[in-house]
Amino acid sequence: MIDKRLLGQLDVKLVALVITLIAIGIINLYSATVNLAGVGLPFYQRQLWWLGIGVVIGLLVFLVDYHYFEEFAYPFYFLSLLCIVCVLIYGMVVGGAQRWIKIGLFTFQPSELMKIALIFVLAHHFAKYTGRDGYRLRDLLIPAIITIIPVGLIAKQPDLGTALVLFFVFLSTVIFVKIRFRSLLILLMVVILATPFFWAGLKDYQRTRILTFLNPNMDPLGAGYHIIQSKIAVGSGGIWGKGYLHGTQCKLQFLPEHHTDFVFAVLGEEWGFVGCGVVLALYLTLILWGLNTSVRAKDRYGALLAFGITAMLFFHVVVNVGMVLGIMPVVGLPLPFLSYGGSSIIVTLMGIGILLNVRARRYMF
Amino acid sequence: MDIRRREPEEFKARYKYLVFAAVVVFLIIFVRLWYLQVIKEHEFRLLSENNRIRLRKISAVRGMIMDRKGRILADNRPSFNVMVMPEDVDDLQGLTKRLSRFLHLSASKIEGKIRDRNRPPFQPIKIKGDISWREMSLLKTNRLDLPGVQISIEPIRTYPHGKVAAHILGYVGEIDKEELKSKKGYKMGDCVGKCGVEWAWEGHLRGIDGGRQVEVDAVGKEVRVLREVPPIPGHNLYLTIDLDLQRYAEKLLSERAGAIIAMDPTTGEILAFCSSPSFQPSLFAKGISVKEWEELVSSPLHPLQNRGIQGLYPPGSVFKIVTAAAGLEEGVITPRTILYCSGIYHVGRRGYQCWRRGGHGAVDLHRGLVESCDIFFYQVGERLGVEKLSRYAEGFGLGRPTGIDLKGEKSGLIPTAEWKKDRLGEPWYAGETVSMAIGQGYLLVTPLQLLNLISSIANGGRVLKPQIAKRVEDVDGNVLEEYRPKQIGRLPISQRTLNEIKEALVDVVRDKRGTGRAARLAGVEIAGKTGTAQVIRLRGTGRRLKPEEVPYEWRDHAWFVAYAPASDPEIAVVVLIEHGGHGGAAAAPIAGKMIKKYLDLKQGGG
Numbered sequence: 001m002i003d004k005r006l007l008g009q010l011d012v013k014l015v016a017l018v019i020t021l022i023a024i025g026i027i028n029l030y031s032a033t034v035n036l037a038g039v040g041l042p043f044y045q046r047q048l049w050w051l052g053i054g055v056v057i058g059l060l061v062f063l064v065d066y067h068y069f070e071e072f073a074y075p076f077y078f079l080s081l082l083c084i085v086c087v088l089i090y091g092m093v094v095g096g097a098q099r100w101i102k103i104g105l106f107t108f109q110p111s112e113l114m115k116i117a118l119i120f121v122l123a124h125h126f127a128k129y130t131g132r133d134g135y136r137l138r139d140l141l142i143p144a145i146i147t148i149i150p151v152g153l154i155a156k157q158p159d160l161g162t163a164l165v166l167f168f169v170f171l172s173t174v175i176f177v178k179i180r181f182r183s184l185l186i187l188l189m190v191v192i193l194a195t196p197f198f199w200a201g202l203k204d205y206q207r208t209r210i211l212t213f214l215n216p217n218m219d220p221l222g223a224g225y226h227i228i229q230s231k232i233a234v235g236s237g238g239i240w241g242k243g244y245l246h247g248t249q250c251k252l253q254f255l256p257e258h259h260t261d262f263v264f265a266v267l268g269e270e271w272g273f274v275g276c277g278v279v280l281a282l283y284l285t286l287i288l289w290g291l292n293t294s295v296r297a298k299d300r301y302g303a304l305l306a307f308g309i310t311a312m313l314f315f316h317v318v319v320n321v322g323m324v325l326g327i328m329p330v331v332g333l334p335l336p337f338l339s340y341g342g343s344s345i346i347v348t349l350m351g352i353g354i355l356l357n358v359r360a361r362r363y364m365f
Numbered sequence: 366m367d368i369r370r371r372e373p374e375e376f377k378a379r380y381k382y383l384v385f386a387a388v389v390v391f392l393i394i395f396v397r398l399w400y401l402q403v404i405k406e407h408e409f410r411l412l413s414e415n416n417r418i419r420l421r422k423i424s425a426v427r428g429m430i431m432d433r434k435g436r437i438l439a440d441n442r443p444s445f446n447v448m449v450m451p452e453d454v455d456d457l458q459g460l461t462k463r464l465s466r467f468l469h470l471s472a473s474k475i476e477g478k479i480r481d482r483n484r485p486p487f488q489p490i491k492i493k494g495d496i497s498w499r500e501m502s503l504l505k506t507n508r509l510d511l512p513g514v515q516i517s518i519e520p521i522r523t524y525p526h527g528k529v530a531a532h533i534l535g536y537v538g539e540i541d542k543e544e545l546k547s548k549k550g551y552k553m554g555d556c557v558g559k560c561g562v563e564w565a566w567e568g569h570l571r572g573i574d575g576g577r578q579v580e581v582d583a584v585g586k587e588v589r590v591l592r593e594v595p596p597i598p599g600h601n602l603y604l605t606i607d608l609d610l611q612r613y614a615e616k617l618l619s620e621r622a623g624a625i626i627a628m629d630p631t632t633g634e635i636l637a638f639c640s641s642p643s644f645q646p647s648l649f650a651k652g653i654s655v656k657e658w659e660e661l662v663s664s665p666l667h668p669l670q671n672r673g674i675q676g677l678y679p680p681g682s683v684f685k686i687v688t689a690a691a692g693l694e695e696g697v698i699t700p701r702t703i704l705y706c707s708g709i710y711h712v713g714r715r716g717y718q719c720w721r722r723g724g725h726g727a728v729d730l731h732r733g734l735v736e737s738c739d740i741f742f743y744q745v746g747e748r749l750g751v752e753k754l755s756r757y758a759e760g761f762g763l764g765r766p767t768g769i770d771l772k773g774e775k776s777g778l779i780p781t782a783e784w785k786k787d788r789l790g791e792p793w794y795a796g797e798t799v800s801m802a803i804g805q806g807y808l809l810v811t812p813l814q815l816l817n818l819i820s821s822i823a824n825g826g827r828v829l830k831p832q833i834a835k836r837v838e839d840v841d842g843n844v845l846e847e848y849r850p851k852q853i854g855r856l857p858i859s860q861r862t863l864n865e866i867k868e869a870l871v872d873v874v875r876d877k878r879g880t881g882r883a884a885r886l887a888g889v890e891i892a893g894k895t896g897t898a899q900v901i902r903l904r905g906t907g908r909r910l911k912p913e914e915v916p917y918e919w920r921d922h923a924w925f926v927a928y929a930p931a932s933d934p935e936i937a938v939v940v941l942i943e944h945g946g947h948g949g950a951a952a953a954p955i956a957g958k959m960i961k962k963y964l965d966l967k968q969g970g971g
Contacts, residue, residue, distance in 0.1 A: 175379070176376065176379060176383070178375065178378075178379065224578075224592070225420060225578060228418060228578075229418070231401060231409065232409050232412045232413050232418065233413065234398070234401050234402060234409075235401040235402055235405050235406060235408070235409025235410070235412075235413075236406070236409040236410040236412070236413035237402055237406075238402055238403070238406040238410065239402060239403055239406070248413065268398075268401075268402065269413075272402060273398060273399065273402040273403055276398050276402070277395065277398065280391060280394060280395065280398070283391075284387065284388070284391045287387050287391075288384060288387065288388075291380060291383055291384055291387070294376065294380075295376045295377055295380045303376055307376075314387060314390075318390055318391075318394070321394055322394065322397075325394065325397045325398060325401060326397075326401075327393075327394075327397050
């Protein structure tokens, strides 16, 4: 199961990239929360604890050959589904949304786990098929059902962001495995036609958020105000930024979630265009590295795993940064490595573990 | 070789497109970043200094509270508040000096408020609320010397009838730290219902605050309004209270401590709810001063207490209704059972007296209730035992809140042997059962519980939830909620028992020897029951003292519960006069007047 040659195959460059992003995340989080009174440990220290847990989990995921995970794909998926249902029924109500489940001292969001579970199940499903000239729509029925069930349940919680991540993972995987052009067109039509029903099923505040994104004037006191303040924070950073710990905008509570979803605004204000550019370049490198890992994987299953993880990371980064910069709706997705939050860190590092796993076993039989 | 081995090659075809797509998306983000941070840098930097874009709250107007006929009980008027934004102030000392002169506040007090550490940054602080026109014009003329000072206009709660129905209406005040933690969607400085219906219907009355996104200059003056969301006014609440009857009840009590509550026994709607002494609810809306608060709290008569639901008293002889019902239902007496009253009754070595020294002689249930013979009920109680008595007391709705939608309703107390063992570590004595049978001892009830009890008798045994609100309407008059009668239980007695009791209650008022004859009215038959609740057992003289001969706080509480017309009840009343003496003398006439007023109003008002 664990090969001695494995360590030799560890992708040091990817590890270095991840460590760099983690370090930037902690440094930035320290600044973001320096004025924020919390209960118990300071936020950055709590984040360090989560990182510790995440690294251990990521390492375990790396060490076990990813082929062993394949048979656990469905059990893992149904377990996550069960947890989500439990959250809907028993979960504690936090901020009006039922996302958390409490196990002892920890609260975690099973919807985060579902991201990984769905990637495993989809990879497992598409790895078996070897059709040459692309998938037809009827071949997509099962994966679509597999995706829609958790998407619906999570959107009901309501956690729009995570539901969109799952949907994006499904959509990009379908494109990746090659779908017939005609089928793709029909699929797009279906999505467009389903939009009104999706719209009708949204909660009022979610609709407001999307409408606010399209027209921030609609809610100038809520989301519209956040977008403006976030733009002011980033914009006032200028080329070189106001300097580390010298940001004013973000620390003054104008951005209510400046240590979680809006943490990029802190970076933008203090490190300016240069800092943001570097961090975005690092993210882009990570995404391209992930795609590269995918096409160079030993087999279809590995390629699909790596691709799913990459798609998930890509969506998180693009939607979160786009939101902070005012070009994406305020859907509430954390920025990998930078946002505060245990569930996000653990899932991100699990993903990195999978990428390293697939990459390390390229040449191994 | 693994058949899957060859497969990944086919992904290569799409690899380059995916790389291209990812790079393009990131390029868009880079361009956006460039636009915000390089092209627009100057503009955003200006906006970020002093946080030039601010949110100003526009408070929603709180919904009005009306009586059942639409007469206003709680309203709003504009008030002017002096606010300071410390971030806009350069010379704090100079400012506090000037402000203290204009506003007649000590400079140290103003400085203390401005230096509050718990304040979130860029939140204005209220220095003085509801300032006078004189103060306002002083501030306006000296505006240029007062950087960072704003005058905000806020609606403030007023109660046009002063103290009338204060305990029902409750009051509003600034939200405190505890409430901020437990309630969602509130900010510091928000106004919130603290008790009464202002508290209970807070969600409806509150409305939704609007706001203005404004751009300000370096001293905090508004340069322009960027965006504005108008506030949505709160909903209007119609109570079941009749203002005329309410005012009359308050007049009847004047400043005497006590409570009068009237209810429609067929629906459970409260028609008047008066707890005395009362207070000015508008004091709290302004922000009550320490001195005013201490005056209210230290007053020996506790004006803030809502005696109707929070005052606990022994029910006295009113409880004989329960004892009578239990006796009939359990078969320990029949309507024809005759018991003898000699004026004193011995349980063990102790003698228990009847209120009438000479005794009533041979007494049946009817006469026992009409003349409120203690010894008759001592014996019924003794035959029943404490467990059965307390079970029936529970069945009559005592010992638990009635469920009225007001804050802080007390349960009262029905003692049992078990309770006494737990609480006092002592066994139950037979003499205590005897006391309990006439509503003394550990028994404690609220006036509203007794009203609900008599109301259930009046309406044929249905226990209703006392309703205080009739309906909620939005500003345009659309009815959002309508409160219907709600039955929450049934008296645990048969129709025959009920009729037996009702007949006796009529004679309490009608019979020339009835204890409640002072409530008698011409032209309408009233049923009722008196109660005289002992506060302290007076020893020594053996003579029954007149109220005036006893120190105030030792005098008995006077009770009267009644309903009318006896054949087809429309109104039920409870009157409690704290330390008022005999129920028949102090409380019964008041109940009679209330019923008369109700009937007059009905005729006059159509």
